[in-house]
Amino acid sequence: MEEKIVFGPVPSRRLGQSLGINNIPPPKLCSYSCIYCQIGRTVNFSTERAIFYPVEKIVSEVSLAIKKLTERGEEIDYISFVPDGEPTLDINLGKEIEALKKFNIRIAVITNSSLLWKVDVRGDLKKADLVSLKIDTVDREIWKKINRPKNSLSFEKILEGIKIFSSEFGSTLITETLMVKDINDGNKVIEDTAIFISGLKPAIAYIGIPTRPPSEQWVDTPEEEKVLYAYKIFTHYGIKTELIAGGCTGTFGFAGDIENDIVNTVSVHPMSKKQIEELLKKASSEWTVMEKLLSEKKVNEIEYKGEKYYIRNFK
Ligand code: SF4
Known part of the structure; x- marks a missing residue:
């Protein structure tokens, strides 16, 4: 069966109506094996960039999807690289972003940040309109526990790469921190993460919790007190912060139903x-x-x- 590269659009609070691109073919190829990954444990680890699909194939699939959506009167807010794995492992990422610009739709990349120490990866990501960086912790030992990186990765180099990228990137930078109970929800751990993220000046920092079946059954959601503390500490350091939890409502705001308004x-x-x-x-x-x-x-x-x-x- 032929792989389908384009999916959606799916409603996303971060990206509105998002047409997804799965630029990494299955089975999941990633540099991490996060304990909360909803695709399961990583069997194929890699930190080496490679060619997966011809650029033209991705562009023609996107073109077809947009044509169908336009016929149905649907609009897309973002074309998003959100594969089953790490999108920057695709060596053609920069070329793909450039080729997709002709559709005049903003382009987003959701990355785990692990390859940002590579100059070519930063160069490719700079072409996007929005980049979301995963930063679950700035503590090396906790990083090993939560993200379970490929052995060859250096955490110090990753943090340095993130800092360089944030200083060079001219478009929208957002961050995502996923909190797991008893792993990265300690007050000091959260505060250190907030201090680091505040230095990146993201447009928004999202704090998430595992809501879908995680890779490891024992992964649990932190207590609400911890999530509130994280929200408070992030905002204390001047970061515009939002929580993402309990699924995506697509829209958020005052719809006139006070109960839903409050819950949302x-x-x-x-x-x-x-x-x-x-x-x-x-x-x-x-x-x-x-x-x-x-x-x-x-x-x-x-x-x-x-x-x-x-x-x-x-x-
Ligand atoms: S970085 Fe993303 S795809 Fe890779 S293991 Fe973590 S959650 Fe899964």
């Missing part, structure tokens, strides 16, 4: 009691709405520095 909002931004009260007031609603959401376990109440906060119940 606290899924992304934990809110203080005062903020919730203001929101309820605007919607001419009462605190009973919150009582209902709390009793249905849709939201959790957490105390932080003497103030009550509300956060989505991720479990």
Whole structure:
């Protein structure tokens, strides 16, 4: 059966309607074997870039997909390289991005950042309109536990590559930090990660938790207190931060249904009691709405520095 390179579009909070490109053929080829990977453990490890598909094949598949979507009146916000594996292992990535620019649709690459120490990888990524960098930790030992990198990788070189890339990249840089219970959710670990990310000046830093079946069954979601702490520390360091958890709603905002509005909002931004009260007031609603959401376990109440906060119940 012929491999299908283009999929979607899939709704994504980060990228809107995103037409995905799987530029790494199966089985998953990656430089990491993250404990939370939803594609399972990595069997094919690599840090060497290689040719996988002819550039023209990718372009013609994208062209066909866009034609069909246009006929149906659908629009795409991003063409995104989000393969089953690490997209920068594709040595043609830069050429593919350049060739896809003719469609006048923004191009995104979601990378695990492990090859950013390579000049050619940084050069290719610079051609994209948005690059998402995975930064789960800046602690070498924790990196080994959570991302389980290929032995030959140097963490120091990766962090240096990330810094260089962020200083050179002229388009939208975002980061993604996935928190796993008892692995990278300690206060100091989170603060060190926040300090490092703040130096990169990302447009948005996303904090995620494992919500889909992870590669290792024992992987668990951190307590809401830890997620709230991470959100607070990130924002303390001046980083625009959002949570991604509990699936993707596609849209986020005030749709007129106060219960959904609150659940959707606290899924992304934990809110203080005062903020919730203001929101309820605007919607001419009462605190009973919150009582209902709390009793249905849709939201959790957490105390932080003497103030009550509300956060989505991720479990
Ligand atoms: S970097 Fe991505 S594809 Fe690779 S193992 Fe981690 S989660 Fe899976």
